[in-house]
Amino acid sequence: MSIPLNHNTPLPLYKQLAAYLRQRIELGELEPGTKLPSIRHMARSQGINRITVETAYAELEADGLVTSRRGSGTFVLPPFPGHDGPQADTPGRWPAWQHAAAERFEAIWPGHPAPLHSGATPAGVISLADGNSDPLLFPFEAFSRTLREVMRRDGTAALEYEEAAGYRPLRRTIARILVDQGIGVTPDNIVVTSGSQQAIFIIAQVLLRKGQTVYTETPTYPESLRLFRTMGMRIAAIPMDSGGMRTDLLEQAMRTHxxxxxxxxxxxxxxxxxxxxxxRRRILASMAEAHGIAVVEDDYAGDIRYEGHSQPAIKSLSAAGNCLYIGTFSKMLVPGLRVGYIVAEGPVLTQLERYKRMLDLSSPGLVQRVLERFVDVGSYRNHLNRLCRTYRMRRDIMLDCAQKWLPRCVHITPPSGGLFAWLRLPEDVHADALAETAPHHGVAIASGTAFFPQPQEGARHIRINFCRHDENTLKEAMRRLGTAMQKSIAATKYMK
Ligand SMILES: Cc1ncc(COP(=O)(O)O)c(C=O)c1O
Structure with a gap:
């Protein structure tokens, strides 16, 4: 077996090996029951370390693709029922209720949503497509130390159900951070959630009735669009300009819907x-009040600022009870912690808390306790400073590389914070086509069409995440993106 392993890319060899074998198994080239080469033989034949092979095989085993039998070797497993190729969904193959449920959801969210985890990126491809921060910047050692400390301190109390609204000392800490940012809250105004995605879900369930309208920017975060559509909400997509959501158009839309x-x-x-x-923030706050409509402020990455002054939160400008504020630690730390929160007041607060309890009883208490301690001793502030310095440098590298490698007619507004750059493509390039061909040039990007309720409106844009990878990998990704764009332009010219 000759496997094309590349020793010069940042993608670890074990990942490349696992991806290669996974593909062969999924294509049926390695049939169920096939014995994979022994670890020693594979290592020798590919000129790699045994541990590399062992780790790759372990990854395939965790994915349910192979099984290792002590003393006999590693064998390809038959596909899991339901993942057995294109015939899996043919009518009559499964009970009718299964097809009915699948069709209902397929109508709401056709196709596959973009993958959330990096393991889904093909070997050799650098992904600028996802929404994650760089997990290698996560303060692993400090966090592990805090975890051990908290387990020693709290014992089994850390493993009980937590209060549905969240671990009180964490709520106290979050309240302190928010007060520093001009948002007057107490711990009692906070409901801890499993990420801000869950916060949006809970708010929608508590505030909205089927058929009501969600007014949101277009483009926007696709997972919230999916969520509202699933709930049967109408989406009023409000265009933006350089000052944010167009409040004049919002006003018109609210009169209509x-x-x-x-x-x-x-x-x-x-x-x-x-x-x-x-x-605009002031106008939006007072317009919402005049129309008797709640504002939900999703501040998912507000602390990742490179320059300029922060504007007041809409929450701090709104009449009491008219704005719900959502925060998360996913972008500032890592999404795997799944800690977000809602800030609210008034009668709705109790209902948000009850809904959270009904949904999953509580978010994991252990994680909340570790996070509280981690933030409290100042480690979080230090981490945030380092994160902003590093990401600012990456933002600058991305902009330099864009000038060097991307066609002149690509337009980028330099972001002053956050993880993303939004690129306007040359006339001739369609974002979906570029997203499809770019991985063949070793880079993945997110097509603009994913971010619009009317997908074709995003056909001239792509989103890239410039924070995810170290500086050299980012440079290489931008060079590849330049090649992918040039090829795309050349291909459209050829077609004309
Ligand atoms: C705007 C926005 N809101 C909410 C979320 C959900 O993040 P999480 O649930 O990890 O906090 C994301 C994730 O990318 C996002 O971009």
Missing amino acids: GEGLILTMPTFHNPTGICMDGH
């Missing part, structure tokens, strides 16, 4: 990176 809620990402908007200016 009536009740619902406004969901906005005023700071480092995903995907455009735009910050809503202070004047």
Whole structure:
């Protein structure tokens, strides 16, 4: 077996080997029951370390693709029922209720959503497509130390169900951070959630009735679009300009569509990176109040700022009870912690807390306790400073590389914070086509079409995440993106 392993890419060899074998298994070239070469033989034949092979085989085993039998070797497993190729969904193959459920959801969210985890990126491809921060910057040692300390300190109490609203000392710490940012809250105003995605879900369930309208920027964060559509909500997509959501158009839309809620990402908007200016924030807060509509402020990456002054949170400008604020530690630390929160007041607060309890009883207490201690001793602040320095440098590298490698007609507004750059493509390049061909040039990007309720509106844009990889990998990814764009332009010219 000759395997094309590349020793000069940042992708670890074990990942490349696992990806190669996974593909062969999924294509049926390695049939169920096939014995993989022994670890020693594979290592020798490919000129790699035995541990590399062992780790690759372990990854395949964890994915349920192979099984290792002590003393006999590693064997390819038959596919898991339901993952057995294209015939899996043919009518009549499964009970009718299964097809009915699948069709219902397929109508709401056709196709596959973008992968969330890096393991889904093919070997040799650098992904600028996902929404994650760089996990290698996670303060692993400090966090592990805090974890051990908390387990010693709290014993089994850390393993009980937590209060549904969240571990009180963590809520106290979050309240302190928010007060420093001008948002007046107490721990009692906070409900800890499993990430801000769950926060959006809970708010939507508690505030909205089927058929009401969600007013949100277009483009916007695709997972919230999917969520609202699943719930049967109408989406009023409000265009943006360099000052954020167009409040004049929002006003018109609210007159037409009536009740619902406004969901906005005023700071480092995903995907455009735009910050809503202070004047607009004030207008939006008072307009929402005049129309008797709640504002939900999704501040998913507000602390990742490279320059400029932060604008006041809409929450701090809103009448009491009219704005719900959502925060998360996913981008500032890592998404795997799954800690986000809602800030609210008034009668709705109790209902948010009850809904959270009904949904999953509580978010994991152990993680909340470790996070609280980690933030409290100052480690979080140090981490955040380092993160902003590193990401600012990467932002500058991305902009330099864009000048050097990308066609002149590609337009980027330099983001002053957050993880993303939003690129306008040359006339001739369609974002979906580029997203499809770019991996053949070793880079993955997110097509703009994913971010619009009317996908074709995003055909001239792509989103890239410039924070995810170290500086050299980012440079290489930008060079590859330049090649992919040039090829795309050449291909369209040829077709004309
Ligand atoms: C704008 C926005 N809101 C919410 C989320 C959800 O993040 P999490 O649930 O990890 O906090 C994301 C994730 O990318 C996001 O971009």
